[in-house]
Amino acid sequence: MKCSPKRLPRIAALAAALAAVFTARAELAGYIQNLELTSRLQGVFFRSVSLAGGTVLARRPPRETRQALGAFVLASPNEPELYALRAREAELALDFAAAEADWKKYAELAPDRGAGLLELADFYHRQLRPDEEIEALAAAARAAAPESEKLLPPPRQRAWRSFERIQQLAAAHALPPRTAIAQYRAWIARYPRESSLYSRLLDLLLTQSGAPAAEALLAEYEKAFPDEAAFPVRARAQLARRQGGPAQALAVYDRSFQPLWPTELIREWFGLLKQTRGLRRFHEQARAAAAANPGALDPAARLFYYWQQQGHPEAARRALTGF
DSSP: OOOGGGGHHHHHHHHHHHHHHHHHHHHHTTTTSSOOHHHHOOOEEEEEEHHHEEEEEEOOHHHHHHHHHHHHHEEEEEEETHHHHHHHHHTTTTTTTHHHHHHHHHHHHSSHHHHHHHHEEEEEEEEOHHHHHHHHHHHHHOOOOGGTTTOOOOOOOHHHHHHHHHHHHHHHTTTHHHHHHHHHHHHHHTTTTOTTTHHHHHHHHHHTOOOHHHHHHHHHHHHHHOOOOHHHHHHHHHHHHHHOHHHHHHOOOOHOOOTTTHHHHHHHHHHHHHHOOHHHHHHHHHHHHHHHTTTOHHHHHHHHHHHTTTOOOOHHHHHHHHH
16 A cells, blocks of 8 residues: 555654654663662562473563562662662553652652752653753752762763753753743852853843843852953953944953953954954054054054964064064
8 A cells, every 4th residue: 555645754753753662661671681680679570481491581561560569669668779660660651650759759768869860850851841850950950969079070060960951951942041041040059160151141141131131140250250351351242242233342342451361352352353344443543552652562462463363473573572
């Protein structure tokens, strides 16, 4: 029987959905391969089956394993791994309400609360429930860090990775901006000395909340990092460009200039000058200022950077030699 062209996309979508379901179930069942089957648990997951070649162990269905695990839970109600095992079996049986209850109990009892909450977050991820997943990830980020992370840099720590995952979720599911902003605030509170987080939040505030929120964040940054000048200049130039165009951004660079600016800030400034065809005017103004006041460092430094950014190191050295 031939299939009409109109039905092909629907069949392809159905096949993809079924493949995703079977893949998820295969991943859930895979934990049995890594489970240390002690004598206590062997009878829970396997039963002996006689075949022509001898006796082998066969996997019990979730209906049976869940009953057996329930008896173990009653006997040892504070053993977290039992809840995790029963939760996985409940997922295989498509009893997601029971699975959620067991994952929550596991997170509550787990020796490492953060790791338990990540397991709960993974369950919500499999269920396509981003709001609950973010809630679990945020709780994991607030949990105490394990001893193994004490010497790791922040981007390799569990809390940092949890916040990264939250932002990816918020973007992938197009969640309201307030969700991402609130989680960035929590991220900064968890890592107050990581200046890169302010830059990331600023980009979000500029697109979602406008100038007042961005200005407030800049004030917070300057209070937290009083010796760091590059980010405030860059941020104010970005804000000015959104409000008044490239000319306003150039004005920010011009009035904020310091001779010892970091290289990336100089590069950004001259990139904008080149983009707006303002290099010639910049050079003329700097040369006139240097001629009027040969002992001033500011115009000499501007001439130095002008020639440096044009790829003329000899001319740049002459500008400083003249000073």
